[in-house]
Amino acid sequence: MDKTFNNRAWFLVLPVLVIVAFSAVIPLMTVVNYSVQDTFGNNQFFWAGTDWFTDILTSARFHDALIRNLIFSGIILAIEIPLGILVALAMPKKGVWVSVCLVLMALPLLIPWNVVGTIWQVFARTDIGLLGATVAGLGIDYNYVQDPLDAWITVVVMDVWHWTSLVALLCYAGLVSIPDAYYQAAKIDGASRLAVFRYIQLPKMGRVLLIAVLLRFMDSFMIYTEPFVVTGGGPGNSTTFLSIDLVKMAVGQFDLGPAAAMSLIYFLIILLLSWVFYTVMTNVGADKAPRTGGEA
Amino acid sequence: MARISLDHLRHAYTPGLAEAGIYALREVDHVFEDGGAYALLGPSGCGKTTLLNIMSGLLTPSEGHVRFDETDVTMLSPEARNIAQVFQFPVIYDTMTVAENLAFPLKNRRVPKDEIQRRVADMLGRLGMTQKGKRKARGLTADEKQKISLGRGLIRSDVAAILFDEPLTVIDPHMKWQLRSELKALHKEFAMTMVYVTHDQTEALTFADKVVVMYEGEVVQIGTPEELFERPQHTFVGYFIGSPGMNVLPCALESGEAVVSGQRLRLPAHFGPAGGQMAQGRRIELGIRPEFVSLVPRGEGLPVTIERVEDVGSEKIVRARLGDLPVSAIVKEDASLPAEADIAFAPHALNLYSDSRLVDTTPGAARATASGRTA
Missing domain, CATH: 3.40.50.300 (P-loop containing nucleotide triphosphate hydrolases)
Structure with a gap:
């Protein structure tokens, strides 16, 4: 057996190792490093164990922000997913209007986050903003700077404006991939419009809907820029989401230890919830183990 | 229903x-x-x-x-x-x-x-x-x-x-x-x-x-x-159904004989009255299924050159050339193939086509079926 031992081949994986190390491992480990240490300044660190984690997990501030995040993601999914499906169903499937619609739908997705924030910050102002002034002109007491509910409505509407088209485009892609024969068969079977949606379109969109839900959940759970620009987390703490709180803690207060612990907890929550979503959604409607029993 | x-x-x-x-x-x-x-x-x-x-x-x-x-x-x-x-x-x-x-x-x-x-x-x-x-x-x-x-x-x-x-x-x-x-x-x-x-x-x-x-x-x-x-009503049917499809040979008609690639072939007597559809300018073709083409000793039929023989197990398909027209014949698996042969067509299986439509040559029928759409 003449097996060639050439350990120089290991150098071929070196570029990948370096890239992964710098892009993921080292930054993450830095955070881990901070999260288990404390300092009194002068770059003097000492071991703090899991103290920061306990602190964060038991702090009301963290709980409040987490609950705000969960409510926000819940509202976003509850609005954007059905709305996106409706928009996709209403989009034309053939003809010149297809490209017009696609371009229009893609536009909001191309605008940078902070620009979206700025647009809505101005748009919703009651003195000079078109939307704010109109609403105020209708006699509705609306002020997103002072009223927590108004601030929430503004942030939610902004996110719906920004991201519904992503859901719609994904659903549209799922819809146009359904072969005509399905619709023809449904016609021949005498299916109603609702039955066509329930038994053909929805199941065939399942895959892309899973992606849409995951993307929208992760993005909305990590939302930072737009509410930061529009409300700055206010009024009070009413729109302070985890990410905004995290930045306040890490950059504003320079509490590196708690901020690092919070980052890790935040990261693990997103990971966990995404995994739960994925598992649940791939299992819903999946075929159970083939039965071979003689049950009729 | x-x-x-x-x-x-x-x-x-x-x-x-x-x-x-x-x-x-x-x-x-x-x-x-x-x-x-x-x-x-x-x-x-x-x-x-x-x-x-x-x-x-x-x-x-x-x-x-x-x-x-x-x-x-x-x-x-x-x-x-x-x-x-x-x-x-x-x-x-x-x-x-x-x-x-x-x-x-x-x-x-x-x-x-x-x-x-x-x-x-x-x-x-x-x-x-x-x-x-x-x-x-x-x-x-x-x-x-x-x-x-x-x-x-x-x-x-x-x-x-x-x-x-x-x-x-x-x-x-x-x-x-x-x-x-x-x-x-x-x-x-x-x-x-x-x-x-x-x-x-x-x-x-x-x-x-x-x-x-x-x-x-x-x-x-x-x-x-x-x-x-x-009786394929259209040369397309002859070609589409059957494997290999029907041989379709362009020809000219001259006093009861078909002239195929310079060779003269006597047509069955009942082909006579069909002349009405053989008006000038129409494309006349002779159709015969390979199943009804046989190989006969030289001098007894139309001279061909055999190009190749495909053995499909149950029978042999002979690919030959009559002048410049390709002709296929199906022969029995155990038949011996002469190096030089003529081909003969079974008269009852000959079909005549005018502009791709079958010419009705059943005795007594001079009526045109040129539309080809009769059931």
């Missing part, structure tokens, strides 16, 4: 195409008798599927009428026509179980619950899928899915007709035979009108009592498999 009459149907997919004279269906005028098993046979793009979709109501023809018995259904929707159609790719409702799939068309038509249950159980039995009734339909194999598609059509016992659009395309070859014989059995049992679109001649010939051959948007011949084989 109903008799389906197609009354001067023409179809173009857009008005623009119609103006340009590009019709997917050029003119179809035909009656599918109640309870018959028909096959629509033709190459891809000949208009078979268009015709089928017009019958089922998925398409509205540009011109002409569709009648079920005496009712004009041209403008009716598929569900109003009460027709079943099985598509090329199996269509099943993924999230439903097999039984729910079968029950779906009945549920949509508000059939009473216990009636649905009874019919579904019955249909599961017929399809041999009783044990799989409670399974989700999505995990099944292609042939099982296609059986469900078929079952959804058959379960409505009152359908006017069942239309099949190349239903066995995605099925494994060994399953094809089985499904096809099951189909035939079901046809016998239910005595429904069945129209089966295919481009596979074996499928068409084994399934149908009558085969409708289509070519370039027109029906070129309707007949039993035997008729299609022995």
Whole structure:
């Protein structure tokens, strides 16, 4: 057996190792490093164990922000997913209007986050903003700077404006991939419009809907820029989401230890919830183990 | 159940195409008798599927009428026509179980619950899928899915007709035979009108009592498999059905003889009166099936050069050249092949074509069948 031992081949994986190390491992480990240490300044660190984690997990501030995040993601999914499906169903499937619609739908997705924030910050102002002034002109007491509910409505509407088209485009892609024969068969079977949606379109969109839900959940759970620009987390703490709180803690207060612990907890929550979503959604409607029993 | 009459149907997919004279269906005028098993046979793009979709109501023809018995259904929707159609790719409702799939068309038509249950159980039995009734339909194999598609059509016992659009395309070859014989059995049992679109001649010939051959948007011949084989009404039918297809030899007619590639061939006496259709300017062709071409010793027939011999196991296919025209002959597996040979044509199997249409040479018939569309 003449097996060639050439350990120089290991150098071929070196570029990948370096890239992964710098892009993921080292930054993450830095955070881990901070999260288990404390300092009194002068770059003097000492071991703090899991103290920061306990602190964060038991702090009301963290709980409040987490609950705000969960409510926000819940509202976003509850609005954007059905709305996106409706928009996709209403989009034309053939003809010149297809490209017009696609371009229009893609536009909001191309605008940078902070620009979206700025647009809505101005748009919703009651003195000079078109939307704010109109609403105020209708006699509705609306002020997103002072009223927590108004601030929430503004942030939610902004996110719906920004991201519904992503859901719609994904659903549209799922819809146009359904072969005509399905619709023809449904016609021949005498299916109603609702039955066509329930038994053909929805199941065939399942895959892309899973992606849409995951993307929208992760993005909305990590939302930072737009509410930061529009409300700055206010009024009070009413729109302070985890990410905004995290930045306040890490950059504003320079509490590196708690901020690092919070980052890790935040990261693990997103990971966990995404995994739960994925598992649940791939299992819903999946075929159970083939039965071979003689049950009729 | 109903008799389906197609009354001067023409179809173009857009008005623009119609103006340009590009019709997917050029003119179809035909009656599918109640309870018959028909096959629509033709190459891809000949208009078979268009015709089928017009019958089922998925398409509205540009011109002409569709009648079920005496009712004009041209403008009716598929569900109003009460027709079943099985598509090329199996269509099943993924999230439903097999039984729910079968029950779906009945549920949509508000059939009473216990009636649905009874019919579904019955249909599961017929399809041999009783044990799989409670399974989700999505995990099944292609042939099982296609059986469900078929079952959804058959379960409505009152359908006017069942239309099949190349239903066995995605099925494994060994399953094809089985499904096809099951189909035939079901046809016998239910005595429904069945129209089966295919481009596979074996499928068409084994399934149908009558085969409708289509070519370039027109029906070129309707007949039993035997008729299609022995008297192709159009050179296309001769070429399309049979393997290898019919030999089609351009020729000229001179006083009872055919001149093929410079060689003179005496025609049977009854070919005489057909002269009326041999007007100037028409393309005259002689058609003969390879099965009726024999090899004879040199000097007794038309001299050919043998180019190659294909042994297909049960017989040999001789590819020869008559002048510059290719001619195929089928000879017995054990026949010895002379190095130099002539070919002879069995006189009764000779067909004469004028502009691709069969010339009626039956004794006494001088009448033209140039339209080729007689049933």
